[in-house]
Amino acid sequence: MESISKDEISIPSQPKWRKVAYGGMQPGYSDNYTDESFLEGMVMNANVVKRDMLKVMQDSVSISQYICIVALVVCVWTYTLGSTITETTLLLLDSCLLGLGFVVLILTAKRLSLHLLFHYLLNIAFFISGLYILAPIYCTLTKSISSDSIWALTVLLLLVHLFLHDYSGSTIRPPGALTNPTLTSNISLNASIVASVLIASRLPSRLHVFAVMLFSLQIFLFAPLVAYCIKKYSFGLHLWFSSGLMLVALGLVSTLHRLLFGLLLGLLVFVTFVCPYWLIRIQEYKFEINGPWDEAKLCFDVTE
């Protein structure tokens, strides 16, 4: 910063300007004098990360995967509403998913703890019985509202859910996680739950309602956790799992409607190829300024 030392200047009458505030106005220089060293300490784009296309594409797989999961849920909802799936099939599906989820959690966990497993089982038992008791209420919740409004609202809520979803982690944290879920991810989770309640309330019987609610809640609450565990366990497995899910989702959606199939395919291409390319392209517009005026960062962690 200081520029006092070393080189003597040729003209003795004009002392060199110094970047100092003391000693009053510097002789020969007015207060609005701007030296050549002005903004010398400014650093531009110091923290820009060079991104690799392949890496960004791989990272975007998490997003495509979750979109497919939601698409699958929507398929199941539609089939249940159209009575293609009976409640017994659905209950069977529920228990299969629950079992599979547990197997994945146990296999990917670093160390197995019986206590934790028991804790999980107890919670799920409470959860299922609570849902069963509440099912009659859900059944008649929106009797007075037209189906069109319900569908519109559900689509809207699912969009909110997808938009705000925490794709990098999981809203339901594995035990012992350090950080708390963010506000947006909580809003997203709640939107999805409301959407499931709305859909369930269109169904004819209590058992239907119970089965669909259990299915949607299992997916919305625990699928991100399971996917997160798989991703942490092995990235290759995560990629295989995701591509499998994508194929299944595309196949199921294509049986629903051509347009929906096109839409989902377009969305997946957009997320996996266009968005990463776009992200890398807009990096050149990055304009970040750092300099001596920045607040200093502490080099140690502050624990409250």
Add this chain to the structure above:
Amino acid sequence: MTEQKRHRILMVSDFFYPNFGGVENHIYYLSQCLLKLGHKVIVMTHAYGNRSGVRYMTGGLKVYYIPWKPFLMQNTLPTFFGTLPILRTILIRENISLVHGHQAFSTLCHEALMHARTMGYKVVFTDHSLYGFADVGSIHMNKVLQFTLADVSQAICVSHTSKENTVLRSGLAPEKVFVIPNAVDTAMFKPASERLSRNEIVIVVISRLVYRKGADLLVEVIPEVCCLYPNVRFIIGGDGPKRVRLEEMREKHNIQDRVDMLGAVPHAQVRSVLISGHIFLNSSLTEAFCIAILEAASCGLLTVSTRVGGVPEVLPDDMIMLAEPMPSDMINAVGKAIRMLPMIDPQVMHLRMKSLYSWYDVAKRTELVYDHALRCTDENLLQRLPRYLSCGAWAGKLFCLIMIINFLLWHLLNLLKPLEGIEEVPDFVYPHHQHEEPPFDLNQR
């Protein structure tokens, strides 16, 4: 002083006495010295508690506490146009020729400068703080600053670093920005008449105990220093959310007897705390200027400080030990300062400070800025609008709209409450302020 050269200045800021801080001090001392130079100075701020209306301070300084309640951190609620009527009345009543606003996060200052420009007054703005460019708060703040500075006649910054920052934030031409530092009332901050013994070295910290002032650095530095130098004692003045952490640190390392925590220190008692120490420790993480360092140096203390913002410009190298804001470097700097201590004579240091800083000098330099501002050409609304338009794609249009509405409101006010209806106040001439010795010494050289 001839009548023409006499400026009639209105200082505007949300921050003024009875609130206390760097800005308040700056406005007060600057006004006092300008009054002594024969100018007319009026201060306008918002009401503090039941202090509302007009008050007179030392030297005939007239202060308008306008009946506007602060809503957040001593700021008034931004209403854009709400303050126009009262400001117009004050400007006309006091026959003001120039408006000088202080501090970038004072809403009252921004509004007043906007109205003053609408009414065709010349305006000067002083920026007292540094801002980053990254977080959401700063980005919005910078836009507001850009709006105000788009049409300001001249701007003043308190340090060269602050000037760089302000120019970057507002896009103002660098030659329109003057650097005039703060000063210190050396008459108020005199060293102790007797030199302290050096058997025990006392390190003084006086700052608000918050994150930005580096309270977390202190938590790391103090135990280490206590461990390395058994004859060192700390006195910490100030209060804030981080006080608990410091107290925890004290208990954890069992150094209660060596670290005194005084709590908040009223400004009048700062000197008495300062003169009980040898070294002043400043751990700020960001600082545009730091008056506290000047006060300490004026009391003859050797300063150890973090090398942030404008701090390196404040004192000559032999009066301050600078360190990077890292515990290890800070501890080294404290060690260096302790070794340097025998060479420091507080009285000599005080005399040096007297020659380096004076409010009188600040006022003289500010006077030159006022002269510059008054020499700027008058412009009508149409000439000024393009400058607002260039502030940004959306913001520019919004700013233009605000200025046009403000202009219309001003004309409406002129109709509703014509100029002739507002009486001009006779000037209050302080009986002995030009040729006689001032009632107290504001460190005239």
